[in-house]
Amino acid sequence: MIITLLEKNIAKIGYTFTHMGGTKICAKCSLKKVCVEALETNVSYEVRKIGAKEHRCLIDDQVMIVCEVEITNNTITVESQKYLEGIIINRQPLKCNEILCENNEYCIHPNFNEQSRVKIIKILNKIKCPLSYDLVLVEAKII
Numbered sequence: 001m002i003i004t005l006l007e008k009n010i011a012k013i014g015y016t017f018t019h020m021g022g023t024k025i026c027a028k029c030s031l032k033k034v035c036v037e038a039l040e041t042n043v044s045y046e047v048r049k050i051g052a053k054e055h056r057c058l059i060d061d062q063v064m065i066v067c068e069v070e071i072t073n074n075t076i077t078v079e080s081q082k083y084l085e086g087i088i089i090n091r092q093p094l095k096c097n098e099i100l101c102e103n104n105e106y107c108i109h110p111n112f113n114e115q116s117r118v119k120i121i122k123i124l125n126k127i128k129c130p131l132s133y134d135l136v137l138v139e140a141k142i143i
Contacts, residue, residue: 005035005064015047046072080134
């Protein structure tokens with residue numbers, strides 16, 4: 001388990017998030033080792049336990065709470081012909097400008113670059129794409 005700080009209003013058991021890194025203000029904080037540096041940038045985490053200790057964030061004075069998190073698999077889209085469970089693929093993010101699409105975050109995922117190798121853990125469901133891509137939503141792990 002990894003100990004970190006999350007905003008109190010979002011810190012719930014089972015909550016998942018992708019750590020996007022810190023800010024210049026974070027560099028001045030005495031808690032940066034726990035809050036920012038304990039997590040890897042562009043990696044997804046799931047909250048497993050919530051503590052009682054609270055702190056104030058220097059950025060916006062939010063109440064932050066100590067949480068235990070662990071790295072979790074990512075939910076992404078893949079082309080249908082590549083969605084066998086257990087398969088390892090080179091997953092290239094789709095070229096999509098449909099920012100209002102409900103699936104956009106799964107197609108343009110911050111954890112994946114042009115050379116990401118992923119293992120398909122679980123098939124979740126087929127999705128409807130406004131650009132007519134034949135896509136399936138899957139749970140995947142970067143390897």
